[in-house]
Amino acid sequence: MSFSFAVTKTDETGARRGTLTTPHGKIETPVFMPVGTAATVKALTHEALEELGARIILSNTYHLYLRPGHALIGKLGGLHQFMSWPGAILTDSGGYQVFSLSALRKITDEGVTFRSHLDGSQHLLTPEKAAEIQMALGSDIAMVLDECIETPAPREKAEAALVRTTLWAKRAREYFLANEASLGEMKQWQFGIVQGATFGDLRRESARQILQLDFPGYAVGGLAVGEPHALTCEMTSEVTTLLPNDRPRYLMGVGRPEQLADYVALGIDMMDCVLPTRAARHACLYTSEGRVLIKNARYAEDQRPIDSRCVCSVCKRYTRAYLRHLFAAGEITAAILASHHNVHFYLDIMRQIREAIEFGNLAKFSVEMQARYAAGPA
């Protein structure tokens, strides 16, 4: 099985229904990708991920490069084999770490020098290196190294990051095309990333530049880093209107449950976010009626499931009172059950979104879902 992407339906909002085919399976889009930075979606086994219906997960170049090392993973047959994950894998490039580890790195046109958060050692990550690492990992989709900056950022800084992101994308693309043949059976797609911070014209300019490099898929990066949701949407739409219809569009790092349909309506096909898993570990459970902060005293004797509308295996079996107890006791099972439920919730929203696009009622679905969600938990 090789790569392909086909849009099977576009509704009046601009939302697309499609299929992304990879060597590791077909993925119905729009899709949400659970984040498994260090070759594991925290607190979830692959058995659980399969039960949840996850077909593609995200992992991270920077983290796997530092530990256990891409060479080791390559030697052991690539990331899929190493971690025994039969589904698809998208690897982020380390571009987000440019933002999140800003205190530990220095950027030049050459690349990013990181001081490892693990042992303080220095590492130069260049666009070529990031591509090389991801080729060794053998992920299905590799992201180019980009410069993700904070929001709000001054225009000059946004411009500089845009220029550098394009420069790096060009080098990453060249490196990839020159070495693609060495992948052999292990095919890979490389996606470009659009930057431009919160400036519409910069977003459009970045898109134009990245589009010239002819990637099989395009991502919108540098959003959902603190700016208001409306601005995230505005910037996303500036870009999606310029992207080719026949290639997947990936909005990086989003979002909250109630925001997912908005991004889909802007023509986004792929999303990822740490929120369902991180919030789960922090005792925040997402439900059809809003967030349940399960540690709250009000749930101490609550015998109901986390979400009465949810059909996940956690909601079928356990009560809020029990979950609250597990969190209070600091039990590892709390993270496992909460993560399972939250990822189910996200993937279920995506199922509903895909269905709504098929039936042409995404807007209605979104309004109803958000109204119920905003009302808050009983």
Add this chain to the structure above:
RNA sequence: GGACGGGUGGGUGAGUGGCUAAAACCAGCAGACUGUAAAUCUGCCGCUCCUUGCGGGCUACGGAGGUUCGAAUCCUCCCCCGUCCA
């Protein structure tokens, strides 16, 4: 009966004259989290009043008294607890 050691806010436990409503940690309460340095982080945590302020009043370091301008801290007696000796 005697000798030491000790009794501090819900818990553990710092503090040996003013900077102490009293460290720190835990528990408790609430909040944050968006391409994961995150099973993390932040705030509150004696009572009370208001104009909610690095505001006022009250109560508080086993008990009672005392010394001092000022005491959780020093002194006296008493009550408890622990260890050891008879």
